[in-house]
Amino acid sequence: MLNKINKIIGIILLLLFLVGCGKKESKTVNYNDKRAIKNLAAQLIDKEIQFIASGNFSSERTKSIVAGTEVSVNNRWGISFTLIEKVDDEYKEVYNTGLLEGSFDKCIVDKMKLSSFKGEMIYYNSRDFYLGSGGGDVFLYIINFSKKEIYYAHLIVQKSAGVLLYLSENIEDPMMRKFFIRYFKKDYSTLRIIKSDLL
Numbered sequence: 001m002l003n004k005i006n007k008i009i010g011i012i013l014l015l016l017f018l019v020g021c022g023k024k025e026s027k028t029v030n031y032n033d034k035r036a037i038k039n040l041a042a043q044l045i046d047k048e049i050q051f052i053a054s055g056n057f058s059s060e061r062t063k064s065i066v067a068g069t070e071v072s073v074n075n076r077w078g079i080s081f082t083l084i085e086k087v088d089d090e091y092k093e094v095y096n097t098g099l100l101e102g103s104f105d106k107c108i109v110d111k112m113k114l115s116s117f118k119g120e121m122i123y124y125n126s127r128d129f130y131l132g133s134g135g136g137d138v139f140l141y142i143i144n145f146s147k148k149e150i151y152y153a154h155l156i157v158q159k160s161a162g163v164l165l166y167l168s169e170n171i172e173d174p175m176m177r178k179f180f181i182r183y184f185k186k187d188y189s190t191l192r193i194i195k196s197d198l199l
Contacts (some may be wrong), residue, residue: 012138041067053121055120057145119146153180
């Protein structure tokens with residue numbers, strides 16, 4: 001009788017062990033540790049990470065990571081941002097902006113919050129990287145990951161045409177529109193807003 005009970009207990013323990021081994025171990029990263037989230041992003045994206053941030057980008061309840069990379073290969077260059085989230089106990093790329101005009105050299109990039117939008121967003125400003133004595137360009141982006149939208153302003157400085165500002169057509173929020181215009185008006189009070197981009 002005792003031998004039978006030992007066999008049953010042994011079988012139950014073996015089954016529990018096998019079931020436990022079959023489960024994937026859930027990886028969790030400390031979102032406040034920049035080095036840890038940068039390493040995670042580098043493993044997933046397989047490119048050099050130029051910018052990293054954690055926050056509530058896709059919703060107010062979901063913690064996620066945004067990684068920025070710079071691409072300069074085969075006459076294609078620019079920047080892109082990737083949203084990384086935990087899906088079914090694994091971290092995955094869930095959205096990528098695609099290639100945007102810009103460089104991480106001398107830029108300003110950070111997360112931001114506007115009261116009229118849900119979740120945090122990424123703000124990018126190329127500053128004077130593309131400006132020279134003969135003119136140039138300034139690119140500003142606000143990336144809304146919850147809506148998968150990229151709002152942008154492109155300032156063009158030309159000796160012949162003056163200072164022109166293009167605002168992307170998807171900017172419907174008056175607060176965001178004012179944000180872009182006010183930013184450039186402080187340095188270029190005579191700028192003209194144009195309806196199509198000159199890229």
